[in-house]
Amino acid sequence: MAFHNPHIRVTVVDKDETRIRRWNSKHPPIYEPGLNEVLRIARDGARECVFQTGRGGDDSCASSAGVSSECTSLCEEHAEGFTTVPSRRPNLLFTTEVARCIAEADIVLIAVNTPTKTRGAGAGSATDMTAFEAVAAVVAEHARPGAIIVEKSTVPCRTAQLIEDMLAHYRPGVHFDVLSNPEFLAAGTAINDLLSADRILIGSRPTPSGRRAADTLASVYTSWVPRSRIITTNVFSSELAKLVANSMLAQRVSSINSVAAICEATGADIDEISAAVGADPRIGSKFLRAGIGFGGSCFKKDVLSLAYLAETLNLPQVAEYWRCVVSMNEYTRNRFAARVIKCLNNTLRGKKLTLLGYAFKKDTNDTRESATLEIIRTLMEEGPREIAVFDPCCNPATTEAEIEQLLGPAHGSQVLKKNGGVVHVYTNAYDACNGSDAVLVATEFDEFRYTGPGKHSKLSTTAYTAPLLLDPRPFERLEPTEADLLALHKYFARTGETIGSDDPLDRFNQAPLCASDCPDCLLKTNAGPNASNYGAGGEHQAKEYLDWAKISYHMRNPKWVFDGRGLLDIRGMEKLGFRVETTGRQAEF
Numbered sequence: 142m143a144f145h146n147p148h149i150r151v152t153v154v155d156k157d158e159t160r161i162r163r164w165n166s167k168h169p170p171i172y173e174p175g176l177n178e179v180l181r182i183a184r185d186g187a188r189e190c191v192f193q194t195g196r197g198g199d200d201s202c203a204s205s206a207g208v209s210s211e212c213t214s215l216c217e218e219h220a221e222g223f224t225t226v227p228s229r230r231p232n233l234l235f236t237t238e239v240a241r242c243i244a245e246a247d248i249v250l251i252a253v254n255t256p257t258k259t260r261g262a263g264a265g266s267a268t269d270m271t272a273f274e275a276v277a278a279v280v281a282e283h284a285r286p287g288a289i290i291v292e293k294s295t296v297p298c299r300t301a302q303l304i305e306d307m308l309a310h311y312r313p314g315v316h317f318d319v320l321s322n323p324e325f326l327a328a329g330t331a332i333n334d335l336l337s338a339d340r341i342l343i344g345s346r347p348t349p350s351g352r353r354a355a356d357t358l359a360s361v362y363t364s365w366v367p368r369s370r371i372i373t374t375n376v377f378s379s380e381l382a383k384l385v386a387n388s389m390l391a392q393r394v395s396s397i398n399s400v401a402a403i404c405e406a407t408g409a410d411i412d413e414i415s416a417a418v419g420a421d422p423r424i425g426s427k428f429l430r431a432g433i434g435f436g437g438s439c440f441k442k443d444v445l446s447l448a449y450l451a452e453t454l455n456l457p458q459v460a461e462y463w464r465c466v467v468s469m470n471e472y473t474r475n476r477f478a479a480r481v482i483k484c485l486n487n488t489l490r491g492k493k494l495t496l497l498g499y500a501f502k503k504d505t506n507d508t509r510e511s512a513t514l515e516i517i518r519t520l521m522e523e524g525p526r527e528i529a530v531f532d533p534c535c536n537p538a539t540t541e542a543e544i545e546q547l548l549g550p551a552h553g554s555q556v557l558k559k560n561g562g563v564v565h566v567y568t569n570a571y572d573a574c575n576g577s578d579a580v581l582v583a584t585e586f587d588e589f590r591y592t593g594p595g596k597h598s599k600l601s602t603t604a605y606t607a608p609l610l611l612d613p614r615p616f617e618r619l620e621p622t623e624a625d626l627l628a629l630h631k632y633f634a635r636t637g638e639t640i641g642s643d644d645p646l647d648r649f650n651q652a653p654l655c656a657s658d659c660p661d662c663l664l665k666t667n668a669g670p671n672a673s674n675y676g677a678g679g680e681h682q683a684k685e686y687l688d689w690a691k692i693s694y695h696m697r698n699p700k701w702v703f704d705g706r707g708l709l710d711i712r713g714m715e716k717l718g719f720r721v722e723t724t725g726r727q728a729e730f
């Protein structure tokens with residue numbers, strides 16, 4: 142919104158001081174491809190400059206493990222291009238002054254967390270509205286008369302009524318409009334999903350004032366989204382549509398994973414099934430990759446919220462139907478962990494296991510509801526010598542702290558190796574796999590792919606699944622344009638060259654400095670420049686495929702690899718001496 146509307150001041154308010162401090166620094170708290178440039182332009186201001194649209198040649202659009210964005214190739218919409226951005230001053234602010242900013246706003250978008258309740262009525266499936274209700278009360282108290290209040294959070298159907306009731310209670314006789322405008326972006330492809338939104342959904346009351354409010358919000362989006370992609374509905378339909386969209390995506394993942402179990406027992410091949418089934422246009426090919434199940438903060442909680450809604454409406458069969466989506470997901474993850482243990486002779490004593498990937502999907506550092514954590518929990522029960530973890534996007538110190546916090550109390554003993562436990566988070570994949578008995582591919586990061594014999598190389602030159610990121614040289618013109626130089630810089634960033642600045646063309650005003658406790662600055666200082674793949678602006682840059690031959694050389698026989706994301710070529714890996722087990726296929730030895 143801020144990027145495409147330089148004339149609108151957008152203020153992000155959050156009570157979490159650390160988060161706001163990081164948003165106001167060189168290293169924001171989340172990693173998203175493309176976030177850095179958008180943030181720099183809107184937050185810091187920029188001179189007139191070129192801006193790269195589309196994905197710029199990486200393969201983040203490629204559907205992965207059924208949980209990524211929708212494109213299977215570099216589609217027209219996500220194709221690389223350049224656009225000129227006029228010079229501009231900052232219009233995106235981050236602050237903790239919640240009440241003051243609400244009082245100043247014409248439109249207030251509420252985007253606080255709405256997790257699953259963990260205690261009390263509906264625990265385990267109902268939506269915990271504590272944060273939402275608290276912030277709605279602040280909005281009700283401070284919003285200026287006539288302000289438009291927008292639900293951005295994913296909320297149970299009829300939440301708009303709750304806000305209207307609160308507004309009527311706190312501010313009797315004052316008029317407000319409440320809209321629903323759910324967010325459809327996906328972690329890992331968020332910037333692209335936002336810049337090339339396939340639809341914007343706005344729900345309003347069917348009154349003249351409600352429709353005017355919906356038009357006002359729509360006009361913010363029409364700065365970059367074609368009007369034809371803005372869908373307007375009644376406010377409750379909009380709330381429910383978001384829950385249904387996520388539930389149907391999750392259901393598709395569970396459906397294909399249930400078929401993967403049949404494949405493993407029969408000798409059918411899940412990839413062949415997906416291709417055959419997906420060729421039917423009524424079914425379509427997206428979200429048909431089998432794996433170890435969906436993770437993330439949204440799918441599970443939204444399916445459960447829908448199931449709970451059905452229960453409260455006295456529709457137990459409907460609730461049961463949706464609950465099965467979640468139980469199939471848990472079954473899938475547990476089946477994978479059980480397969481690892483079984484292949485390792487039902488004992489992990491004295492063995493080292495390595496998990497590649499901790500984030501719930503590639504190109505993000507979001508680890509909420511990650512399958513890896515639950516797999517670690519199961520493996521720990523078997524008393525292994527070590528569980529090694531490596532993730533190219535997640536800060537190792539933060540990951541260790543999180544694993545300790547989430548697994549520590551339940552086990553009643555130490556979790557981290559440094560404290561006498563078994564889990565150690567590494568800063569590179571080779572150390573993590575060194576001396577390992579089994580490697581488990583748990584997240585579909587591109588760099589974990591097997592690229593063929595002797596093809597350990599820079600991502601840009603041998604990617605066989607991705608649209609190639611081509612070296613833009615030689616340039617068309619004798620005098621390279623700004624777009625040429627930007628393309629070259631991106632090419633270098635992706636191929637692992639040392640590129641120094643994240644702003645080589647001096648397009649942006651200076652970024653604010655990080656605080657002394659910034660985890661990303663500390664990582665660079667403590668672990669050296671090769672420890673992390675983060676780009677200069679705090680973004681993950683996939684640079685090289687893993688050298689699986691090198692990993693094989695340093696592993697213990699029989700060199701087990703468990704591919705939970707369908708990334709690896711089994712025959713090629715077997716030639717390197719691995720024994721490979723992959724979801725949805727029988728072992729071939």
Ligand SMILES: NC(=O)c1ccc[n+]([C@@H]2O[C@H](COP(=O)([O-])OP(=O)(O)OC[C@H]3O[C@@H](n4cnc5c(N)ncnc54)[C@H](O)[C@@H]3O)[C@@H](O)[C@H]2O)c1
Nearest residue numbers: 155156157252253254255272275276294295324326327328
């Ligand atoms: N993360 C996603 O990919 C995604 C996608 C679509 C929809 N959503 C929905 O968006 C909502 C937010 O998700 P998220 O992942 O950003 O959650 P989050 O937990 O990462 O962030 C929520 C933020 O709200 C802040 N907050 C809570 N109460 C507050 C208060 N009273 N005043 C000020 N700040 C307050 C918290 O400090 C936190 O920083 C959820 O409803 C989620 O379902 C998320």
